[in-house]
Amino acid sequence: MRSLALPASLFATHRFAAVQRVTGVLLMLFSMTMLPPLLISLIRDEGVAYAFAEGLALTLLTGVAVWWPVRHAETELKTRDGFLVVVLFWVVLSTFGAIPFYVTHTGWPSFVDAMFESTSGLTTTGATVATGLDTMPWAILFYRAQLHWLGGMGVIVLAVALLPMLGIGGMQLFRAETPGPMKDAKLTPRIAGTARALWLVYVMITLVCAWVYWLVGMPLFDAICHAMSTISTGGFANHDASIGHYQSLAIEIAVMVFLLVGAMNFALHFVAWRSRSLLVYLRDPEFRAFAVTVLVLSALVCVPLWLSGTYDSFGTALRMGMFQLIAYATTAGFATADPTPWPAYVPLLIVLSGFMVGCAGSTAGGVKMTRLVLFMKQAMREMQRLLHPNATIPLKLGGKTVPDDIVYAVGGFFSVYVGLTILLTFVMIGTGLDPVTAFSAVAACINNVGPGLGSVNATMAGVSVFGKWVLIVTMIIGRLEIFTFLIVFTPGFWRR
Amino acid sequence: MRSLALPASLFATHRFAAVQRVTGVLLMLFSMTMLPPLLISLIRDEGVAYAFAEGLALTLLTGVAVWWPVRHAETELKTRDGFLVVVLFWVVLSTFGAIPFYVTHTGWPSFVDAMFESTSGLTTTGATVATGLDTMPWAILFYRAQLHWLGGMGVIVLAVALLPMLGIGGMQLFRAETPGPMKDAKLTPRIAGTARALWLVYVMITLVCAWVYWLVGMPLFDAICHAMSTISTGGFANHDASIGHYQSLAIEIAVMVFLLVGAMNFALHFVAWRSRSLLVYLRDPEFRAFAVTVLVLSALVCVPLWLSGTYDSFGTALRMGMFQLIAYATTAGFATADPTPWPAYVPLLIVLSGFMVGCAGSTAGGVKMTRLVLFMKQAMREMQRLLHPNATIPLKLGGKTVPDDIVYAVGGFFSVYVGLTILLTFVMIGTGLDPVTAFSAVAACINNVGPGLGSVNATMAGVSVFGKWVLIVTMIIGRLEIFTFLIVFTPGFWRR
Numbered sequence: 001m002r003s004l005a006l007p008a009s010l011f012a013t014h015r016f017a018a019v020q021r022v023t024g025v026l027l028m029l030f031s032m033t034m035l036p037p038l039l040i041s042l043i044r045d046e047g048v049a050y051a052f053a054e055g056l057a058l059t060l061l062t063g064v065a066v067w068w069p070v071r072h073a074e075t076e077l078k079t080r081d082g083f084l085v086v087v088l089f090w091v092v093l094s095t096f097g098a099i100p101f102y103v104t105h106t107g108w109p110s111f112v113d114a115m116f117e118s119t120s121g122l123t124t125t126g127a128t129v130a131t132g133l134d135t136m137p138w139a140i141l142f143y144r145a146q147l148h149w150l151g152g153m154g155v156i157v158l159a160v161a162l163l164p165m166l167g168i169g170g171m172q173l174f175r176a177e178t179p180g181p182m183k184d185a186k187l188t189p190r191i192a193g194t195a196r197a198l199w200l201v202y203v204m205i206t207l208v209c210a211w212v213y214w215l216v217g218m219p220l221f222d223a224i225c226h227a228m229s230t231i232s233t234g235g236f237a238n239h240d241a242s243i244g245h246y247q248s249l250a251i252e253i254a255v256m257v258f259l260l261v262g263a264m265n266f267a268l269h270f271v272a273w274r275s276r277s278l279l280v281y282l283r284d285p286e287f288r289a290f291a292v293t294v295l296v297l298s299a300l301v302c303v304p305l306w307l308s309g310t311y312d313s314f315g316t317a318l319r320m321g322m323f324q325l326i327a328y329a330t331t332a333g334f335a336t337a338d339p340t341p342w343p344a345y346v347p348l349l350i351v352l353s354g355f356m357v358g359c360a361g362s363t364a365g366g367v368k369m370t371r372l373v374l375f376m377k378q379a380m381r382e383m384q385r386l387l388h389p390n391a392t393i394p395l396k397l398g399g400k401t402v403p404d405d406i407v408y409a410v411g412g413f414f415s416v417y418v419g420l421t422i423l424l425t426f427v428m429i430g431t432g433l434d435p436v437t438a439f440s441a442v443a444a445c446i447n448n449v450g451p452g453l454g455s456v457n458a459t460m461a462g463v464s465v466f467g468k469w470v471l472i473v474t475m476i477i478g479r480l481e482i483f484t485f486l487i488v489f490t491p492g493f494w495r496r
Numbered sequence: 497m498r499s500l501a502l503p504a505s506l507f508a509t510h511r512f513a514a515v516q517r518v519t520g521v522l523l524m525l526f527s528m529t530m531l532p533p534l535l536i537s538l539i540r541d542e543g544v545a546y547a548f549a550e551g552l553a554l555t556l557l558t559g560v561a562v563w564w565p566v567r568h569a570e571t572e573l574k575t576r577d578g579f580l581v582v583v584l585f586w587v588v589l590s591t592f593g594a595i596p597f598y599v600t601h602t603g604w605p606s607f608v609d610a611m612f613e614s615t616s617g618l619t620t621t622g623a624t625v626a627t628g629l630d631t632m633p634w635a636i637l638f639y640r641a642q643l644h645w646l647g648g649m650g651v652i653v654l655a656v657a658l659l660p661m662l663g664i665g666g667m668q669l670f671r672a673e674t675p676g677p678m679k680d681a682k683l684t685p686r687i688a689g690t691a692r693a694l695w696l697v698y699v700m701i702t703l704v705c706a707w708v709y710w711l712v713g714m715p716l717f718d719a720i721c722h723a724m725s726t727i728s729t730g731g732f733a734n735h736d737a738s739i740g741h742y743q744s745l746a747i748e749i750a751v752m753v754f755l756l757v758g759a760m761n762f763a764l765h766f767v768a769w770r771s772r773s774l775l776v777y778l779r780d781p782e783f784r785a786f787a788v789t790v791l792v793l794s795a796l797v798c799v800p801l802w803l804s805g806t807y808d809s810f811g812t813a814l815r816m817g818m819f820q821l822i823a824y825a826t827t828a829g830f831a832t833a834d835p836t837p838w839p840a841y842v843p844l845l846i847v848l849s850g851f852m853v854g855c856a857g858s859t860a861g862g863v864k865m866t867r868l869v870l871f872m873k874q875a876m877r878e879m880q881r882l883l884h885p886n887a888t889i890p891l892k893l894g895g896k897t898v899p900d901d902i903v904y905a906v907g908g909f910f911s912v913y914v915g916l917t918i919l920l921t922f923v924m925i926g927t928g929l930d931p932v933t934a935f936s937a938v939a940a941c942i943n944n945v946g947p948g949l950g951s952v953n954a955t956m957a958g959v960s961v962f963g964k965w966v967l968i969v970t971m972i973i974g975r976l977e978i979f980t981f982l983i984v985f986t987p988g989f990w991r992r
């Protein structure tokens with residue numbers, strides 16, 4: 001017979017003690033990120049320092065209160081705890097990250113707006129509900145860009161810590177370096193070391209990006225903020241007109257280049273940097289598919305733009321088409337134009353590009369290029385199977401055989417992703433949006449792109465309160481690649 | 497070294513002799529189906545007998561010409577020949593079936609229109625480019641319904657002959673009767689016997705349907721034609737207002753019931769008839785999912801229809817909502833109203849229902865309910881796998897473990913289906929349709945439903961010539977569940 005008596009040490013060593021401890025530590029660490037904007041506000045005397053002080057204090061105190069009771073608990077994180085940590089991490093940090101927005105009221109009249117902006121920041125979505133960015137305090141602009149940057153980096157660190165057991169992501173991240181099957185990977189010193197190396201690459205690329213932005217004519221503060229929101233493929237800009245504010249071809253080209261860098265596998269950057277060789281990229285099947293897809297999509301966007309006379313010259317059509325395509329495809333969502341009135345299929349193709357181009361192990365959203373490559377190969381194999389029912393046909397990627405359970409995971413993931421997008425589109429139509437706008441809003445959030453079409457292009461302020469909550473959840477679901485999020489809501493997860 | 501000399505007997509025993517022989521025989525058989533409308537026209541003195549006489553003569557002579565040179569060839573059909581036969585069967589019969597439409601010019605000004613009507617008939621799509629049905633000669637109305645009926649039956653016979661090697665379809669069809677793994681099933685006398693039994697069930701259900709239609713007040717000729725286009729889930733009607741012509745609740749209820757019967761697995765009907773038990777249905781997991789899905793979708797359609805005040809009473813909202821939902825979901829596409837102006841997500845949900853409800857082994861189109869059930873189970877298993885990475889979790893359906901390669905096939909199929917729908921939607925947007933209309937047209941054709949939304953609801957006559965050809969191919973691709981069609985266009989298929 002089971003004992004009904006509660007153990008005396010329940011609150012110190014309960015089942016989720018390890019989860020609680022990690023969450024507390026994360027909150028304390030996160031509170032420190034309010035310091036830079038706090039300092040900026042004080043230095044520039046912008047009068048919003050109180051908002052970041054309140055945010056810092058509330059987050060830090062909560063973190064301590066969560067961590068303190070279990071600080072001595074010696075339980076370790078189990079496989080299933082990892083999922084809970086990830087989901088809590090994103091929900092809790094999005095909530096506490098909203099405090100400065102909510103307290104200032106500058107562009108966020110209610111809590112849902114503040115939460116939307118914060119979640120949009122951390123998930124590197126970049127959809128905004130604020131306007132008046134051109135006159136916004138620097139502290140707030142910096143804070144927004146920093147949320148992106150933390151979210152982008154966070155995903156990679158999380159990938160290192162958690163994705164090996166999720167299948168494709170972790171495998172892709174370490175494929176270039178680590179031998180052996182990835183599901184055996186634990187947080188060993190070696191992998192933690194790799195995570196630190198990737199972190200270093202991330203910082204360095206961001207610094208190079210800021211420097212280049214400054215060289216091609218961006219003001220220094222904008223260069224720093226936009227570098228953070230570029231490498232994280234976030235898309236928050238310091239101006240209502242986004243990158244269109246500068247009307248500079250040089251800046252647009254620089255942004256496109258660094259967006260593509262951010263949407264590529266950072267493990268590739270790391271290996272390329274260590275081996276001082278660009279051949280690393282060319283040897284990677286995901287990169288090759290990425291490059292070809294971006295070129296094909298650009299052609300499919302620019303040619304009708306030119307033929308339809310939307311812009312008066314081929315050069316302008318190319319410039320506008322490629323920027324918008326790359327900004328959406330890399331899931332950043334920067335803009336120099338609103339593609340909604342563009343001809344025929346072009347606006348929808350741009351929205352669709354957000355699903356497919358981002359690479360595994362990058363800061364980009366979407367279903368990830370590797371999965372699409374595996375899926376195409378699977379479809380081809382399926383047809384071979386029909387012709388040769390008794391043949392065993394291995395599925396190869398970059399010369400290596402991909403285990404069948406990973407191919408399984410891709411099929412399931414892709415189907416759930418599409419199903420959820422359709423379901424959420426229907427929900428958003430229910431909140432009063434027309435079908436195309438609703439689809440574009442859901443695609444923009446689930447892929448962490450940011451802007452949609454029509455009334456949800458420049459700002460999502462016009463969406464209903466219920467719709468905003470739906471999109472907030474959508475952004476987190478997209479960032480966590482769905483299963484990590486859904487699994488926490490299955491009964492099996494909570495069974496002992 | 498290979499010999500470059502051609503064998504003397506090339507034209508009698510070439511590689512595809514067996515395919516050629518079967519195609520010739522099929523054409524000769526098909527020419528006989530022009531006899532009933534020919535007789536109807538002669539008896540009623542409608543003046544279109546010449547059209548069917550020309551169709552009969554041309555089809556018969558071509559069939560003889562194709563068959564004659566290889567009549568003695570003793571090669572047998574190989575696995576890959578099966579695919580070629582199926583694709584040829586649909587393309588060739590759709591072409592020859594267009595002759596009577598083209599020759600009469602009654603409602604089909606050009607060949608593409610005639611071909612569209614014929615393909616729409618044989619694939620049981622039921623999209624029409626003709627108007628003026630109310631004054632159309634009976635011979636033509638009968639011929640249209642008969643095309644549906646042949647197409648519906650044909651699919652089942654083809655399933656018997658060919659689907660075992662395609663995975664799910666054949667397995668589902670014989671699951672109720674045949675032991676052992678289905679990929680070993682060949683065209684044995686026993687299976688041919690089963691095919692004949694299914695054919696008998698099909699004829700009998702059609703007769704019962706016609707009788708019931710006549711009982712509830714349909715004129716006898718309409719009852720016969722509509723029975724054929726109901727059981728085949730085709731959807732061609734004898735009136736421009738479709739079933740709405742009768743303004744009769746009794747007729748609408750009868751149509752809904754027989755549409756559901758047509759969209760169910762005919763192997764189930766067969767077993768239920770033999771065992772004189774309705775429990776057969778309740779024990780089938782696909783039927784249960786089918787019933788629940790139809791009920792849930794009906795609620796999701798009828799409730800907003802009622803709350804929005806689209807119809808003045810709940811009763812009318814229920815009547816209109818359920819009829820349209822069931823007509824689309826069973827992929828027949830009969831109508832008593834145009835759902836385009838219905839509120840919020842309702843029109844798109846109705847279009848979407850065509851993808852999911854039809855059962856394997858039925859006459860309906862779409863991705864088939866069994867595949868959706870397998871896919872949901874796969875998604876659940878995927879999450880269990882994440883929690884228990886080392887566990888082996890079998891995927892069960894109706895108490896039996898489904899082999900992994902069939903689950904693979906489902907994932908691949910579903911993804912290709914969605915991908916192709918998106919691609920074709922973009923092509924149709926390119927022909928000048930707006931995104932929602934384009935999507936509804938592609939969905940209506942790939943799922944073999946028929947009517948879309950807006951300008952492609954009542955008739956597809958307004959689609960451009962190029963667009964019509966795209967939709968013709970789409971209907972055939974949908975009917976052949978994509979892979980059978982695509983495989984014939986892969987280089988591997990033609991390799992010796």
Ligand SMILES: [K+]
Nearest residue numbers: 124233331448
């Ligand atoms: K992003």
Ligand SMILES: [K+]
Nearest residue numbers: 620729827944
């Ligand atoms: K159908």
